[in-house]
Amino acid sequence: MDKIILDTAGFLAGIENAFPRVYTTAEVISEVKDSSSLMNLNMAISSGKVIVFKPKESSVKEALSYASKVKDYSLSKTDISILALALELKPCVVFTDDFSLQNVLKIAEIDYRSVKVNRKINEIREFYYKCESCGKTYSKYIEKCNICGSRVIKTRRNNH
Ligand SMILES: [Zn+2]
Numbered sequence: 001m002d003k004i005i006l007d008t009a010g011f012l013a014g015i016e017n018a019f020p021r022v023y024t025t026a027e028v029i030s031e032v033k034d035s036s037s038l039m040n041l042n043m044a045i046s047s048g049k050v051i052v053f054k055p056k057e058s059s060v061k062e063a064l065s066y067a068s069k070v071k072d073y074s075l076s077k078t079d080i081s082i083l084a085l086a087l088e089l090k091p092c093v094v095f096t097d098d099f100s101l102q103n104v105l106k107i108a109e110i111d112y113r114s115v116k117v118n119r120k121i122n123e124i125r126e127f128y129y130k131c132e133s134c135g136k137t138y139s140k141y142i143e144k145c146n147i148c149g150s151r152v153i154k155t156r157r158n159n160h
Contacts, residue, residue, distance in 0.1 A: 002111065003092040006050075007082050009115040010095040012037055016044055017138055017146075023051045023089060025081040040136055043147050055084035062087050066108050074100045086110045130155040 004022045006015055008031040016022045029045075029052060032038050044050040055063075063084035067075045075083075079101045086094050087108060094105055094112040105112045129138040133150035145152055 003089045005082060005086055005089065005092050005094045007078065007094070007096040007098065007101065008032055009097045011041055013115045014040075014137065014139065015095050015115060016041075016050055021049060021051065023053050023085060023092075025078070025085055026052055026054065027078040027081040031078060036135070040147075043134060043136065047147055049146070053085055053089070055081060055088050059084040059088040066104050070104050070107055072100050072104060075104060079104070083108065083110075127154055127156055129153065 004019045006022050006024050006028070008028050010016070010022075011024070011028070011032050012034065029041065032041055041050065045052060060080065063080045066083060067080060079098060082094060082096065082101060083104055086092050086105065087110070090110055092110065094101070094110060095115050096102060096105075096112060097115045102112050102114075129141050129152045130136070131138075131145035131148060131150050131152050134145060134148045136145055136147045137155075138152060141154070142152055144150065
């Protein structure tokens with residue numbers, strides 16, 4: 001299977017739950033501010049589900065050369081780190097909603113998917129599943145929590 005790379009939007013949407021292993025960069029991790037997402041993320045990192053990877057200098061250089069090719073100056077340092085990671089780990093699929101990043105990935109011939117579609121599906125769902133012990137949430141029912149092995153219970157989504 002191709003390696004899965006997530007940017008910040010991917011983690012906020014909980015996409016990592018759908019895969020046994022995902023890759024990201026320290027720049028992405030530093031952008032996740034939401035405390036419950038951050039708690040889940042730290043647990044996923046310590047369990048080895050999320051691999052925080054530092055791209056090589058040469059990959060960053062290659063990423064910057066693609067960025068200058070598309071002349072898109074809205075690409076952030078985080079976007080460049082994801083592109084560099086993708087260049088290093090390919091074949092891979094990048095989950096991102098950032099149009100600038102999607103555009104440069106296309107030029108670099110790297111596969112990507114939008115996160116939004118999945119997020120919409122999650123918002124419509126009235127119920128989700130939550131680990132009794134660590135609080136990790138799942139969109140689909142599983143018997144035991146992937147992180148801590150505790151019971152997962154059906155939880156009603158609060159209306160906001
Ligand atoms: Zn748990």
